[in-house]
Amino acid sequence: MPAKPTSPSLPEYSESSIRVLKGLEPVKQRPGMYTRTDNPLHIVQEVLDNAADEALAGYGKKIKVSLHLDGSVSIEDDGRGIPFGLHPEENAPVVELVFTRLHAGGKFDKGQGGAYSFSGGLHGVGVSVTNALSTRLEVTSHREGQMACLAFAGGDVVEALQVRPLQAGERKQGTTVRVWPDAKYFESSQLPMGELVHLLRSKAVLMPGVIVTLANEKTRDTQTWQYKGGLRDYLMQTLVADPVIPLWEGEGFADSSHDSFAEGEGAAWAVAFTDEGAPVRESYVNLIPTSAGGTHESGLRDGLFQAVKSFIELHSLLPKGVKLMPEDVFARASYVLSAKVLDPQFQGQIKERLNSRDAVRLVSGFVRPVLELWLHEHVEYGKKLAELAIKAAQTRQRAGQKVEKRKGSGVAVLPGKLTDCESRDIAYNELFLVEGDSAGGSAKMGRDKENQAVLPLRGKVLNTWEVERDRLFANNEIHDIAVAIGVDPHGPEDEPDLSGLRYGKICILSDADVDGSHIQVLLLTLFFRHFPKLIDTGHVFVARPPLFRVDVPARGKKPASKLYALDEGELTAILDKCTKEGVPRDKCTISRFKGLGEMNADQLWETTLNPDTRRLMPVHLGALDFAATVALLTKLMGKGEAASRRELMELHGDSVEVDI
Incomplete structure (x- = not known):
């Protein structure tokens, strides 16, 4: 029997085809x-x-x-x-x-x-x-x-x-x-x-x-x-407007008897509040400039807010009907913040943003008591600062009410399963589209009801890639999503009316498994096809819940703690860190979340809803332009595109890690 001819055009794929990149x-x-x-x-x-x-x-x-x-x-x-x-x-x-x-x-x-x-x-x-x-x-x-x-x-x-x-x-x-x-x-x-x-x-x-x-x-x-006066000198030289109250500086570092942080961890800061001009904001971790901010800046914001809020409550300065939010205090703050963190976790290799979750507690824990003491010692300055924050809150609330009035009485009735938030200010409001009723229940209990709304979704959403716009509302889930966000479906060339938008952030929250990824893709398809302007204007986000929880027992003066990992890589890093701190791996209990429904309200808040510790990815066009993205999504989501999908799988199937 003659040998089967081999095609000369196909490259050979053998052991020698695999290349290992060495060194640099x-x-x-x-x-x-x-x-x-x-x-x-x-x-x-x-x-x-x-x-x-x-x-x-x-x-x-x-x-x-x-x-x-x-x-x-x-x-x-x-x-x-x-x-x-x-x-x-x-x-x-x-x-x-x-x-x-x-x-x-x-x-x-x-x-x-x-x-x-x-x-x-x-x-x-x-x-x-x-x-x-x-x-x-x-x-x-x-x-x-x-x-x-x-x-x-x-x-x-x-x-x-x-x-x-x-x-x-x-x-x-x-x-x-x-x-x-x-x-x-x-x-x-x-x-x-x-x-x-x-x-x-x-x-x-x-x-x-x-x-x-x-x-x-x-x-x-x-x-x-050479700055002998450190942060204060630098901030005073950099400010473009005069501060409303004298520049405030302080520092706090853990000593050897601190129960949560290592000796030397903490922060030094200088803060100035101005009435006008662009705020000057610079932060550093162990002298590395963090131009994209991070959890240490969140800690400064939280510490400032809590201290000013408690001063306002103590002196009964808040007018009736005004709700204070962190941004009201932070909006006019200029600062230089220098944090010292023992094991900093950065986002990306160029260290622009600090991701260490503990840094929020670290910085906030030192800032709040020092500012509270300073405000009580300088009551007149405290009242001026309170006035600035209350004015910002009133301006924000007025802006929210104006939008409400423009809608008139023709607003569609909101979906019954939507648990709305109290605030009407879209700059801070967030809507979480949550997979499943059980996770929806945890999200409702764990959320910040001031500015976080929850809309649970039952099962898989309709694939809307080839659905006519006029037929979209025939599907209940999509009807509820459109009514909840307050924007009608539109095409890429349309100029939709975004004045009815009810949330500044629309966050997709699904399980960290294959089904969750599918729901994510279906919702992203819906937004890209029928609400493209929301993606253009940066309103759509994907929340990343953790896959693992590690329970670390008490070690020395450090109390027992719960750590969360997004994936296997982060899990390995956490276990390596524990080993270095003297906790053997077999003493750490690792549990894997099968889905969001397994998390209780506190865990969901800490890992996925809390703005200071969650991972939220903004959705925007990647390396491909609009037309190329449409072509790729047609291959992935089109009904008659099975052959194209098979080709994509053959090309890229070996680069996918399947978690079975």
């Missing part, structure tokens, strides 16, 4: 996963953060950044110098490992025996990313009476480590790193000077007494910053 290859293949690629500032910042961590640990007083004529940048510090002896397990110089291995550094071991108690991050990619994305990188380390030098090109060692004794007159200790960023990885090879100056200035602010210098060889300019 993953960074070069996908630099956007590890750093910002619009310009090289962030890879320079990684080196700068290391120098700042030395100063933060108390070992350095000077940091100098030089911009050289050849386009390279050098960062010099007078810290301890990177160790250059052989690593006991890896049998290679430690300084080489730091620059060539992802997840190698001195910041993983916290507490006793670690080199750093507080540092700017624990992703462990750090300067190895700087090295991978540079044509050349030179390191010089002075320590223990010796000087060591080595150089890399594209992440590989090109000049091996050389060590010699220090000569007379040479500096005793410190590290100098000189970087030549590789232009092919960045949209622009130029460093944004404004951002660089802001970054260096902020380092000086956050480390009072440390001298930070920027030298530019091209312009022959040298700028030096």
